[in-house]
Amino acid sequence: MSNQKFILPDLPFEQNDLAPIISSDTVGLHYGKHHQAYFTMLNNLSEGTKYHEMSLDDVVVSSFNDGAQKIFNNAGQAWNHIIYWDQMKPGGEKMPSGKMLEMINDSFESFDNFKEQFTQQSVGVFGSGWCWLVQNDNGLEIKGMPNAENPLAYGEHTLMGIDVWEHAYYLDYKNVRPDYVKAILDGLINWSFVSDRLK
Numbered sequence: 308m309s310n311q312k313f314i315l316p317d318l319p320f321e322q323n324d325l326a327p328i329i330s331s332d333t334v335g336l337h338y339g340k341h342h343q344a345y346f347t348m349l350n351n352l353s354e355g356t357k358y359h360e361m362s363l364d365d366v367v368v369s370s371f372n373d374g375a376q377k378i379f380n381n382a383g384q385a386w387n388h389i390i391y392w393d394q395m396k397p398g399g400e401k402m403p404s405g406k407m408l409e410m411i412n413d414s415f416e417s418f419d420n421f422k423e424q425f426t427q428q429s430v431g432v433f434g435s436g437w438c439w440l441v442q443n444d445n446g447l448e449i450k451g452m453p454n455a456e457n458p459l460a461y462g463e464h465t466l467m468g469i470d471v472w473e474h475a476y477y478l479d480y481k482n483v484r485p486d487y488v489k490a491i492l493d494g495l496i497n498w499s500f501v502s503d504r505l506k
């Protein structure tokens with residue numbers, strides 16, 4: 308088995324397409340250096356182990372349950388950033404529609420309220436982590452998680468997620484995490500993609 312089992316997927320847009328909300332420099336570093344490094348580390352760490360034979364999803368769940376922390380950190384981050392890039396598109400879609408909007412209204416009363424709560428939860432993640440939108444039996448839920456943790460590891464269904472590690476926003480927003488999160492929610496989310504992930 309080649310060491311390059313796990314391959315970083317292409318970005319679904321050009322490096323400068325998310326500017327000015329996310330600059331070309333940030334995408335270059337975040338995708339080209341950080342995201343790539345998680346794949347490189349995962350390939351190196353998993354070689355010769357059972358994880359090397361698994362799908363990326365299975366590595367995330369299995370390494371989390373096994374307490375294989377180094378593998379999980381890199382597999383989780385490899386997986387998390389795929390969602391992160393895939394859920395965005397240049398210009399975004401101003402708001403969701405159809406079933407997605409209905410579910411947001413049911414769970415958060417309004418789209419504006421959802422954005423407000425999502426931003427608050429993002430700010431509530433202490434240090435590095437992610438803010439996720441999860442679909443469960445009762446509807447939608449916003450969950451902040453530390454480091455590489457994601458809903459998949461807990462057997463939950465992910466709809467979208469915003470990276471709140473400083474590497475995601477420091478060049479463009481300095482320390483002002485809520486402005487970064489708001490700007491993505493207002494201007495970059497591909498709601499058709501998120502909606503297609505509904506169960």
Ligand SMILES: [Fe+2]
Nearest residue numbers: 341470472475
């Ligand atoms: Fe990141």
